[in-house]
Amino acid sequence: MTSTSIELTTVADDLVVFHEGETTYRYEGLDPDTGIELHGVTVRTLAPPSGALLARFATVNDVHFGETECGVIDQRSDGPIVRPGPDEAPYPEMMNRAAAAEIASIEPDAVIVKGDLSVDGRDEEWAAFEACWRVPFDDRLHVVRGNHDAYQGQHRYAGDQWIELPGLTIGLFDTAIPGQTTGGLRPAQLAEIDDRLASVTGRVLLMGHHQQWVPSGPDSNRSDDYFGMHPDASDGLDELCLRHRHVIGYTAGHTHRHRVRTMTRSGVPSVEIGCVKDFPGTWAEYRVYEGGVMQVVHRISSPEALSWSNRCRVIYSDFGIDYEAYALGTLAERCFVFPER
Numbered sequence: 001m002t003s004t005s006i007e008l009t010t011v012a013d014d015l016v017v018f019h020e021g022e023t024t025y026r027y028e029g030l031d032p033d034t035g036i037e038l039h040g041v042t043v044r045t046l047a048p049p050s051g052a053l054l055a056r057f058a059t060v061n062d063v064h065f066g067e068t069e070c071g072v073i074d075q076r077s078d079g080p081i082v083r084p085g086p087d088e089a090p091y092p093e094m095m096n097r098a099a100a101a102e103i104a105s106i107e108p109d110a111v112i113v114k115g116d117l118s119v120d121g122r123d124e125e126w127a128a129f130e131a132c133w134r135v136p137f138d139d140r141l142h143v144v145r146g147n148h149d150a151y152q153g154q155h156r157y158a159g160d161q162w163i164e165l166p167g168l169t170i171g172l173f174d175t176a177i178p179g180q181t182t183g184g185l186r187p188a189q190l191a192e193i194d195d196r197l198a199s200v201t202g203r204v205l206l207m208g209h210h211q212q213w214v215p216s217g218p219d220s221n222r223s224d225d226y227f228g229m230h231p232d233a234s235d236g237l238d239e240l241c242l243r244h245r246h247v248i249g250y251t252a253g254h255t256h257r258h259r260v261r262t263m264t265r266s267g268v269p270s271v272e273i274g275c276v277k278d279f280p281g282t283w284a285e286y287r288v289y290e291g292g293v294m295q296v297v298h299r300i301s302s303p304e305a306l307s308w309s310n311r312c313r314v315i316y317s318d319f320g321i322d323y324e325a326y327a328l329g330t331l332a333e334r335c336f337v338f339p340e341r
Contacts, residue, residue: 001146002003002008002208006019006039006041006172007020007291008039008041008249009242009280009297009299009334010299010335011043011107011296011331012045012287012296012335013030013046013048014028014029014030014180015028015030016030016036016038016043016313017247017298017301018039019306021306022303023302024158024306025038025230026130026301030045031045031046032045032048032254033045033046033048034338044335046294046337047337048294048337049289049337050290050292051218051289051291053288053289054165054166054167054288054289055165055166055167055168055288056106056107056108056285056287056288057108057110057112057114057165057170057284057286058103058106058112058286059074059107059111059114059251059273059283059284059285060096060099060112060113060283061114061209061273062113062115062116062253062274062275063095063096063113063117063129063275064116064118064119064275064276064277065092065093065117065119065125065126066092066118066122066124066129067092068090069082069084070083070091070312071278071312071316072200072275073319078318078319079315079317079318080315082278082311082312082314084278084308089118091277091278092159092276092277093132093309094308095281095309096132096133096303097132098134098300098302098305099247099281099283099300099305100133100137100285102300102301104136104286106285108137108140108285109165110140110163110165110170111140111141112141112142112143112163112170112207113133113141113142113208114146114212114231114251114253114273114302115144115147115148115170115175115208116148116254116275117129117134117144118146118149120148120158120222121148121150121152126149128157135137142170142172143157144158144159144173144208144209145174146236147176147183147254148218149292150176150177151178152178153179154217155178157174158174158176159331160172160173160174165199165288166288166310167202167203168203168205168288169200169203169205170204170206170207171196171204171206171207172208172288172336173185173193173194173208175195175209175233176210178195179246181227182226182227182231183208183210183249183254184226184229185229185233185237187206190236190240194240194243197244197246197247199224200245200246203246203248204246205247205249205251206247206249206250207294209252211229211252211253211259211272212234212261212272213226213229213230213231213234213235213254214234214237214261214292215231215260215264222254225252225320227255228252228254228255229252237250241263241268242266245341247266248269248292248338248339249269249270250268251272251284252271252273253273253275254269254270256274256275256327257274257329257331258274258282258328258329259271260272260333260336268341269338271295274297274328274329275327277311278309278315278327279312279313279315279324279327280299280307280309281300281305281306281308281309282297282334283297283300284297285297285298291340292340293332293337294335294338296338297334297335300328316325
């Protein structure tokens, strides 16, 4: 797929969005659970959960304030490495401000940032993050750190949080291990989560920065240096979901991709959401109904954001990675209703 091809990026119960280069085709006010032909593609809107819409919130992750080069791995010169032009604004600030503006337009009950706020946890990077996100959302903003925010042993944005919304409780977990790229949940942390889940009634959605280890495909190897959440902690999270049937899913960032896998024992979805800073440049909306929760991933759609994110489709190709396919995932992995248990 090239940046000039028409791509179907978003489907909700009332919305369909296509992108072509820097052009957005947005179709709103559609009937739910209905097929419609657009741009030569037959699209079916999602069937919403039953009952009234109770709440709406948004998440972002891997916003990376302070980054100046996109596509760098371990300071290697392989690429392609994409850099802004001399007259262009820093791309993390441009992408984040566009995402914040779009999120503000849905009047969210909460905005959750799931880690990697910065490149290296510097004060000026966190200040830029706060200026972009705290100012418009104030006490609706909930933030947890990622690995990039704790490489030097920093503790700002550390700790677990519980967020209560109409129809849903959100558990936001600190999975960072200071000084390391990998993540986890400590045994004491899992025990505290277990106790809290036992006291909660109603649906619960769990969130953190690091993706869960789920033994399937290329992730089958159990390793202490797994790129995401340590396998022991991942198993512990699965066990919690098995015991507490009101947990509907776990969502993470870290991988800069959209993907959904299924936990081995509980069968609960383990979800990954792509990054803000490069392709496809996304944020996730969650619609909470009386009967369940819908995830709707949106591509940041200002012309400047689309131009930049399209330029980033080619990163990591020197490493043999098809980043375009890797990061975008499938429509079903971006837009869906969490299954009831």
